[in-house]
Amino acid sequence: MKVDLIIENGVVLTMDPSRSIIENGVVVIDKGKIIDLGDSAILSKYESTEKINAHEKLVMPGLINTHTHTGNTIYRGIADDLPLKDWLEKFIFPLEAKFCNKELVILSAKLSIIEMIKAGTTTFSDMYYFENEVAQVAKEIGIRAELAETLLDFPSPTVKTSDEGLKYTEDLICNWKNDPLIKIAVAPHAPYTCNASTLKKAKTLADKYNVSFHLHLSETENEFNESLKKNNATPVEYLSRLGVLEGNVFAIHCVHLSENDREILRKNKIGVSYNAQSNMKLASGIAPVADLLRRNILVGIGTDGAASNNTLNLFEEMDMGSKLQKVFTKDSTVLNAKTVVEMATLNGARLLGLENNCGSIEKGKNADIILIDLNLPHLIPIYNFYSHLVFAMNGSEVNTVIVNGKVLMQNRKLKTIDEEAVLREAKVLSLKIKNNF
Numbered sequence: 001m002k003v004d005l006i007i008e009n010g011v012v013l014t015m016d017p018s019r020s021i022i023e024n025g026v027v028v029i030d031k032g033k034i035i036d037l038g039d040s041a042i043l044s045k046y047e048s049t050e051k052i053n054a055h056e057k058l059v060m061p062g063l064i065n066t067h068t069h070t071g072n073t074i075y076r077g078i079a080d081d082l083p084l085k086d087w088l089e090k091f092i093f094p095l096e097a098k099f100c101n102k103e104l105v106i107l108s109a110k111l112s113i114i115e116m117i118k119a120g121t122t123t124f125s126d127m128y129y130f131e132n133e134v135a136q137v138a139k140e141i142g143i144r145a146e147l148a149e150t151l152l153d154f155p156s157p158t159v160k161t162s163d164e165g166l167k168y169t170e171d172l173i174c175n176w177k178n179d180p181l182i183k184i185a186v187a188p189h190a191p192y193t194c195n196a197s198t199l200k201k202a203k204t205l206a207d208k209y210n211v212s213f214h215l216h217l218s219e220t221e222n223e224f225n226e227s228l229k230k231n232n233a234t235p236v237e238y239l240s241r242l243g244v245l246e247g248n249v250f251a252i253h254c255v256h257l258s259e260n261d262r263e264i265l266r267k268n269k270i271g272v273s274y275n276a277q278s279n280m281k282l283a284s285g286i287a288p289v290a291d292l293l294r295r296n297i298l299v300g301i302g303t304d305g306a307a308s309n310n311t312l313n314l315f316e317e318m319d320m321g322s323k324l325q326k327v328f329t330k331d332s333t334v335l336n337a338k339t340v341v342e343m344a345t346l347n348g349a350r351l352l353g354l355e356n357n358c359g360s361i362e363k364g365k366n367a368d369i370i371l372i373d374l375n376l377p378h379l380i381p382i383y384n385f386y387s388h389l390v391f392a393m394n395g396s397e398v399n400t401v402i403v404n405g406k407v408l409m410q411n412r413k414l415k416t417i418d419e420e421a422v423l424r425e426a427k428v429l430s431l432k433i434k435n436n437f
Contacts, residue, residue: 062122
């Protein structure tokens with residue numbers, strides 16, 4: 001049988017239900033799908049003009065970034081060492097008001113996607129502005145994405161009102177319907193930037209088209225306390241009262257949660273995006289992820305934006321996220337390496353409603369696969385692949401990235417975008433921002 005691509009001679013970490021690991025493994029790809037996998041014995045059944053020799057490489061599902069803001073990567077490092085409220089109100093919102101336009105977002109998205117691909121991310125969930133342009137960039141490069149226009153009760157760089165934002169979002173949903181790579185979500189920014197009416201309208205829109213609904217939630221102690229004063233309820237309780245914490249919903253951050261909040265999330269099957277490094281850097285606190293997992297609450301991993309992280313590297317996020325929970329709980333067994341890899345692959349896919357598409361290497365799923373070079377000093381010896389992925393790797397080991405069966409990077413060389421041109425443009429733009437802010 002003639003097929004599009006065969007990956008051979010690698011160690012295949014499948015992340016299938018049995019967590020199978022295939023030594024000297026083979027993955028057969030055709031028309032964007034994984035049609036077979038196994039040991040070298042299956043090679044006799046297929047022929048392909050394109051083959052990748054994965055000798056001394058780990059073949060695994062691509063990583064899934066469940067929350068970021070690709071359009072603000074251009075502001076990386078411009079406002080550090082600040083609490084969230086000051087960071088947003090004194091720097092990020094004013095920067096966006098002055099500089100954010102379609103051209104900036106396009107360039108920033110390109111820069112972000114390059115960074116993510118080079119660190120093994122094959123799917124990302126984005127919340128920012130001019131998301132139609134972000135969709136076009138992601139589609140052109142070939143990465144999988146769930147994209148959502150940020151909804152606010154004050155003018156954004158894209159629209160002047162929340163109702164315009166909802167209309168923009170509905171147009172996105174209709175225009176990108178059934179695209180193989182792009183999925184649209186509905187994303188009000190947060191309970192403190194969107195009033196009850198906006199939150200309800202946003203949820204109604206998400207339900208109308210059966211798309212994902214997500215927002216920042218209970219990120220800081222100030223947000224938690226202000227909600228108690230204003231609404232006589234925690235942020236989670238407030239949203240539950242509004243009826244928006246039902247169905248295809250996930251919440252971002254969830255750092256400050258009462259016992260009742262945790263039970264609401266569990267009962268309503270609300271997933272959570274864990275953004276450890278951003279929460280640390282902004283001193284927002286530590287999300288009680290070990291406890292959420294104990295309650296069988298679905299948790300994926302996100303980087304947040306590069307303006308607050310300051311990278312989009314999920315390998316760093318896995319490492320720091322695991323260690324932070326160990327320190328927080330004073331229990332070295334929590335968030336073990338295998339669990340964290342599951343969070344960055346399978347859980348991420350489930351959180352974004354993509355579990356039938358990606359998150360594992362299985363027959364019938366899309367071929368979203370990364371190859372990692374294992375022949376490196378800091379990865380030798382190898383006793384446990386999960387351990388190395390979380391505690392030894394930094395992302396630079398990613399050699400090849402494949403999304404939907406298309407090779408986006410091979411031998412660290414990007415194939416679908418001119419990396420050097422993007423870097424040159426980003427340097428010029430950053431100088432303009434620096435000299436005019």
